[in-house]
Amino acid sequence: MKNIHKSPWLLHYDGSSCNGCDIEVLACTTPVYDVERFGVVNTGNPMHADIFLITGGINSQNEDVVKQIYEQMPGPKVVVAVGTCACTGGIFKECYNIKGGVDTVIPVDIYVPGCAARPESIIDGVVKAVALFQEKHDKKKRKERAAKS
Amino acid sequence: MLNEFGIRVICMALYIVAAPLLGGLLDGLDRKISARMQGRKGPSILQPFYDVAKLTQKQLLSVNRFQLLMVMSYLFFVIMSGVLFFGGFDMLLCFFSLSTAEMFLILASTSTHSPFSTIGTHREMAQMMAYEPMILLTAVGFYLAAGTFQVSDIIEGTTPIILYAPGFFAGFVFVLSIKLRKSPFDLSTTHHAHQEVVKGVTTEMVGVEYALTTVTEWYENIFLFGVIGLFFVTANPLSFIGAIAAVLVVFFLEILIDNTSARVKWQMMLKMAWGVTIVTGGLNLFILELIKR
DSSP states (O other): OOOGGGOOEEEEEESSOOSHHHHHHHHTTSTTTOGGGGTOEEESOGGGOSEEEEESOEETTTHHHHHHHHHHSOSSOEEEEESHHHHHOGGGTTSTTEEESGGGTSOOOEEEOOTTOOHHHHHHHHHHHHHHHHHHHHHHHHHHHHHHO | OOOHHHHHHHHHHHHHHHHHHHHHHHHHHHHHHHHHHTTOOOOOTTHHHHHHHHHHHSOOOOSOSHHHHHHHHHHHHHHHHHHHHHTTOBHHHHHHHHHHHHHHHHHHHHTTOOHHHHHHHHHHHHHHHHHHHHHHHHHHHHHHHHSOSBHHHHTTOSSOGGGTOHHHHHHHHHHHHHHTTOTTSOOSOOSSSSOTTTTGGGTTOOTHHHHHHHHHHHHHHHHHHHHHHHTTOOSSTTHHHHHHHHHHHHHHHHHHHHHHOOOOOHHHHHHHHHHHIIIIIIHHHHHHHHHHO
16 A cells, blocks of 8 residues: 555645634744655645645634535545634634534544644644544555455 | 667667656755755655655546546657657757647646636746747757757767857756746746645646646656756767756756745746847857858
């Protein structure tokens, strides 16, 4: 089975974040943390992305956008909710326009807590996402092989 | 003893097999050097191969099947230009084949009707408009300097072409940044993480389609670097070392330009490319005409 975990391409979407987590996500690509050394590319295109990073909670305006981006990503794909708002809705949870965390609209695989999430914990979440990405791929291949034989 | 036909076939086969390997390694080296210039550690040199291997494993979520066919045609015609070049055939034919390949890339990106790829396609056509005159003039420059368009005859010369055609060389190196999709001319699509209009012409290319486009770029780059090398190659076998050194210098220069300049608008690109074409190519053409008379 191919080692696809060496090339995880990220797509970062800002839901209704206060930009705290967004800045920490971007900090991961700076010389200090440099996630590109693991082969991570911060792509802007859902069609090229493997890992979907979402910051901020979901409101009625971005609900459809998140669903559409998720559908445009080719499988295998992994969703990572970054920050407390993306995980549960955070301090905005009770707001009239907030639906809650990302898992109210699309299935979330990895939850990264923190307000704002630290670059170290984001990288840790991405590393876990990469392992899951490989696992999903292997599982799919095994299923295909079983179907053939 | 190998006859001429045998050598041609070996060179063509070598290009088909080795160009993607060499192109991928150069791409990896490019990312590494760029990262070091930005004070980062950077990915492994083999990273482009991991990327392509992963892309082939992704679900083919393409809008239509026509796009894959067009991407394959793009790959085929780029390989053909390289094969014709390294087989020692007519230079004009190589460049025409390369332009044909570009048409298939444009068809592939427009076939999806995505607004992002449409903008990318318009920019790609503006890029073609900018670099095509210089590319054709380069072929003319080789003809004026060597008296032939045949690559196999050009490499039999006694003096390197660069001595006759430094202007054509400078112009070609300039448009090479457009061809290699390097900043400041990475308008239609770019290799950098953050980009305008998502990914331009490659926006709608999914999985294996994007993998094929990447491999095609590697083939194309090796062909273009081959043209750079041809400026330095003579009948003397030692000149090949000089040619390789020149290619590496140009490669480094392109990375340096890529990392130190901001993207320009297409109007600016057109003005700059045509300006350089007229000044360097035109002047060199004029002087060569005078000398040869």
